Amino acid sequence: MKKAIGLILLAAIxxxxxxxxxxxxxxxxxxxxxxxxxxxxxxxxEQTRDANDKIVPNSITYDYNFDFVKEDGTHQTMHFALEGADVKPFTPGAYIKADISQKRVTKGPNEINKTDVPTNVQDKLAK
Incomplete structure (x- = not known):
């Protein structure tokens, strides 16, 4: 009997x-x-800072807040820090593509041509 209860408890866990x-x-x-x-x-x-708020030598940061539009038309606002020793900020007004999850940017963002953006997403970005 004790074995059965233990197995049921293990399966539940x-x-x-x-x-x-x-x-x-x-x-x-x-x-x-x-x-x-x-x-x-x-x-x-800005100077890049680590998790303990100490300055990271030879690194700069540009902090962005993007209003991403997924291919299904949903919006998601996300923060992205572009950082490194020799980074250039994104071109203002340029289109970017990234792979995102609910919590983070997993790949990218990278600048793309407007023609690479799906038409339904272009309409949502224009608003």
């Missing part, structure tokens, strides 16, 4: 852990292509 593990994965890593227009004003060039 694995099921709950699996559910929350899958939920975390979907929110953090499941990505979708998204498009945005670079704001017309270039962000202020």
């Amino acid at each position: 694995l099921a709950v852990g699996g559910f929350y593990g899958m939920k975390y994965y979907n929110e953090t890593y499941k990505e979708a292509p998204a498009y945005a227009v670079v704001p017309s004003q270039v962000p202020k060039k």
Whole structure:
């Protein structure tokens, strides 16, 4: 009897852990292509700081907030820090493409031509 209860308890723990593990994965890593227009004003060039708010030598940062539009037409606002030793800010008014999840930018963003943006997304970006 104790073995059966232990097995049922173990199965329940694995099921709950699996559910929350899958939920975390979907929110953090499941990505979708998204498009945005670079704001017309270039962000202020700042020294890069680490998690402890200490200056990172030989690194600069441009902080952006993008209003991404996914191919299904949904909007998602995300913060993105462009940082490195020799980074250039994005061209104001340029179109960018990135792969994003619910929580983060997983790939990109990279500047693209307007013709590479799907027509339905162009309409949403123009508004």
